[in-house]
């Protein structure tokens with residue numbers, strides 16, 4: 142395996158925290174990351190890495206592959222993308238690796254089967270919600286506090302819109318927390334690795350876009366009852382007839398607060414809102 146410090150030296154760069162550049166330099170962490178996909182027998186025939194940096198993780202991903210498998214890495218920084226193309230020239234020539242230079246929020250993503258990435262934290266939420274609808278196994282690194290909100294259960298202070306929308310697409314679990322010293326330069330806060338296994342929710346949501354917008358709206362008033370939150374947030378949820386939803390919903394639900402509502406309860410309420418609340422198109 143390539144030595145992470147050697148890669149940084151060859152690239153001749155220092156990670157720039159203002160550009161979300163914190164390179165993994167702890168070999169033990171780098172060695173463990175692929176095992177989180179292997180443990181669940183994920184399909185690793187086309188691995189996607191967002192934010193390749195100097196390639197320490199890219200190298201591990203290439204080592205996971207069998208004959209014919211492929212790795213695609215997306216890197217926004219022009220110098221780092223150039224370095225990756227030079228460092229991994231043999232793998233690119235052999236057809237095992239593609240380097241896409243560009244912003245992971247904008248480039249066309251390939252038909253990947255799983256992703257393992259140490260995400261740029263400034264855009265980790267946007268990238269995650271680009272990947273989740275693809276319903277693939279994901280092992281992603283986040284700021285620890287963000288990871289804890291993703292996996293939070295109803296009734297806890299961390300539970301919120303992020304928990305419901307994440308758990309709508311996947312079963313998330315924190316598989317490891319990582320100290321700052323594992324990175325160069327060290328980030329300001331601790332990190333956590335989250336494994337996300339795609340799931341079909343045990344509830345039905347006919348209109349996914351409305352569901353996510355409705356959840357977002359209700360959590361803007363997390364200290365209010367659902368009754369008042371439905372009434373006060375029609376400008377966000379887009380409900381033309383919020384009062385009809387209040388009239389049709391169960392009193393038990395209306396008395397709750399958003400942070401006590403399980404995803405299933407949100408889904409049932411969203412379905413009712415679609416049926417009677419006249420949600421507008423966008």
Ligand SMILES: C[S@@+](CC[C@H](N)C(=O)[O-])C[C@H]1O[C@@H](n2cnc3c(N)ncnc32)[C@H](O)[C@@H]1O
Nearest residue numbers: 163164165192193194216217218244245259261
């Ligand atoms: C936290 S570093 C991880 C680097 C490397 N994978 C590692 O673990 O050492 C994140 C990388 O994402 C890149 N990056 C930042 N914003 C990006 C974006 N919007 N799209 C693609 N890459 C981005 C940074 O240049 C940096 O190399």
